[in-house]
Amino acid sequence: MDSRIKRVKYKVRRRQGNVGDQPGLIVIPDDALKPHVAMFSYNKDELVTSEGKSIKVILDQFKKCDNHTHWIKVNGLGDAELIEQIGIHLNINPLVLEDIANTHQRPKFDEYNDYAFVTSRIVHFNKEDELINNQFSAIIKDNLIISFEEDHEEYFEAVKLRLKAGKGAIRTAGPGYMCYALTDTIIDTYFMLLAQIGDKLDLIEDKVYTDADKSIMFNSQQIKRTLIIIRRASWPERDKINDMIRSESPLITAEVKIFLRDAYDHCIQAMDLIENYKEVTSSIIDLYLSMVSNRMNEIMKVLTIISVIFIPLTFIAGIYGMNFARQDDKGHVIPDNMPELYWHHGYIYAIVLMFLIAIIQVFVFWKKGWFNKL
Template identity: 40%
Template structure:
């Protein structure tokens, strides 16, 4: 991979309002099928995998003309034309002209925030899938994979240079299995199957992250942990929307014989549909786990607050009678009356030679009695 490859802009960190305004600014008032190059797009890299049962060749071409020339020189082979990057509008227009791609479909390719779907045009399919990756920032990196099928080719478009399809490229290169023997629709299925299988990898990573968050909740729940729980809930909901759309797309292909006319291919798409159901089941399970984490966080915070309030209540309970003693002997009723007599009932113990020691001892004994009483009741035990 060249050293000058940039990292794709993470659109998941862009505020939805800003993203919508950016897209709308490029589309409002434009005619249908208008093509524009999104800001920050990569320069296209053109790859071609050509193969049949006895032939395989992989090339990266510097120009579109070289790729087209090689493709036309091998009409009997099957071809995977892999385009990564959108920043060259003339190349995209050449694909439209040479491979009979509808401008509206190319518009969906460039505006790569489309939900998974499938369209049919004169026996050729236009399929959109969404590739996902769980980043180090614990967010979903969502990239669109656009697939066009033809008589002897499959064309894929994506905005990034990196993807999850290397395992499929290695399978084609190794020549094992039926990839080189099957028609191009099988290659389109294999692309979708790898994308769906990668969902399981992402779900494993999400599951491990949820377990780590659960451990954090037991050790030291704080607002940072709560924010992480809310963030992963948002990402899981995003993955659920993608998985449901992927399932709907494959089910549509199974229902419509024009989309999958080959009966031999239908079991493969049925298997892909089953995988999407498994993905959705796991996602729903994780959503429930995340909901339990939120409840666990609130419960732990409430328990910690209750423990704090218990300590403060015990301290208050100890000092309330002590405050009573102190306030009682702080009243300072006069011992002598204005007539020179003695008020014998006005706190005579104030003049006892050991009165101060007696009061302090009484207060200390009261504190010890309270602590013993709290201990016997089990109120001094710290449950945190």
Template identity: 40%
Template sequence: MFKNSRRLPILTKRRRKKPGSAPGTVEHIGEQRLDDIQLTIHDYDEDHLDEIHIEDVEESRPYLENPSKTWIKVCGLHDIEKLKSIWSYFDLHPLVQEDIVNTTQRPKAEAYENNMYFVVKMLSWSGEKQQIESEQVSLVLSNTYVLSFQETDREFFQPILDRLKFGNVRIRKNGVDYLMYALIDAIVDHYFSVLEQIGDRIEQLEEQLLDDPDQEVLHDIHALRRDLIFFRKSVWPLRDVLNATIRDETSFIDDNTKLFLRDVYDHMVQIIDNIENYRDMVLSMHDMYMSHVSNKMNEVMKVLTIIATIFIPLTFIAGIYGMNFDPAASPYNMPELQWYWGYPVAMASMAVIAIIMIFYFRRKGWF
């Protein structure tokens, strides 16, 4: 049985900034998942790759001044003061700053004078909790660098790092816009992994429904339905974001990279179709469970009705001969009450009537 059958719905976990706050108000909204903010620089071109952990954003200056491509990865969103030093160094718009630390943002893309800003939801499957885990990833794309902000230090971009280690690969030859595409593509690939896990859960629930489902199965069906709603809400806007990015004219993304983004868009269409199919399957499982409960109740009612029907004539006979009338005082003589064999004959009659009714019900196929 799934462990998440009684967990709180993901959709109820919401936090917002205070009503009336000015636009651009920087306030971390979400859970603190790291003790310290971590900064890592990946500087590369066709000939070299450097990976450096830094403590202060000023240490990135030599890499940003070189013609190479630079990816600065920021892990942790709770230390506002340290983040402000990063934002100030790269001259990020106040609205971008606000969105980076607000982890309840929906996927979107916004173009500014010096950069483009993307919000993407990183989804993964927790085997321990048996549920979807979400993390907000913010990407800032400039002409020479990419900034990525994530809530944890989880290495879900490890496949990108592995590809950067090889010299003669496309990601080392192309610009930072291709790196941005690769990061989004890696996130979308995780969506397929989540779909596989949800598909396995659906198969397990179907097997339980075909056996003898209990109340726990209904809890699991509702939990799976909540997961799919959350999944759909987290990824659906990304399809529109990719479509708009492909169609818009921008100096930060060249036409060659847009071809690859179109492939990611196709993947998103496929993912959304699968989510809708899974939602229909879950609704069908709910109907199947309710039909099973209804059929089971009908079986119980049929058995009880048959038993009651058998006892109706027996109760009639017992009622006739159970009346407290004195046969000597009554003008209507009931000779069976004084008959020596009256009791055994009455019991035998009851047994014969019950047997005849049971045989008749079986002939009719009622049980």
């Protein structure tokens, strides 16, 4: 496995619109993708699909499949007219349409007279290792669920395969069950993302013990930031699912609530993993800082030992480097001036003395065990 960790890029999102705009105003971001509409009409006997780019696809299939449950899948929010037409046709509150277009919503579950509105966050790494945090929105009404996604990526292929297979309750449990299936798939993407983060943390932790460098700090910090983003998505997701379980809306049946409890457990597990990984990330950072501090202490200890050894040697050299004359210019002996300056072999004596002092100090340090801890 490659030990290098790529730098995670974070897709910057800016809130659209101006301060004081009229409530319910649909503001489409400049970089929003043009919508692609896919419609799945199903019952226990058949599945009818169609695709297009306008509301005509929806209206035509409504006419042909009046005794089916419908899943309308809109990928791309770059057409305000389409969103408005869907709102008019289904009699949706303009505030809901505004929340669909304004892709900064936190996960929530809102109930209205004859429909419900849910939002979630789809968080994942793309091929460029960029962290994507997109909004998923859905309107549940009668025998219909219409979902909105920001891009053209396919996140619900598994749900489509289950729908084609026709096994289980997905074709018979109504739009509430489809909402559960989509929500559960989004939670599963959190586990996939956390598995990738877990692998990266293992690589970083191995590097701490084998070849620690400052990249550990950078990689750990960006993973911690990623975990914060996932946490901001998963915590309100738990509250949203709990609101759905407690809802008395006929759109969320007792059968669906059983499955929602399972999704709630999955969300709790994801949150536990997030908290555990945050602790591991913080521990790695603390461990690296402690290792750097210990290494600095070891270096300072070596320098201190060297300094202690040379301090007395420098003192001796400094004393005999003052060169006070023993005699004046007339040959008279000057009292209290260095008699050693005229010793025979004085240089050898000084060198031997300094060498002995150094040996004694090294021996004392060795007996104290200072060298064993370097």
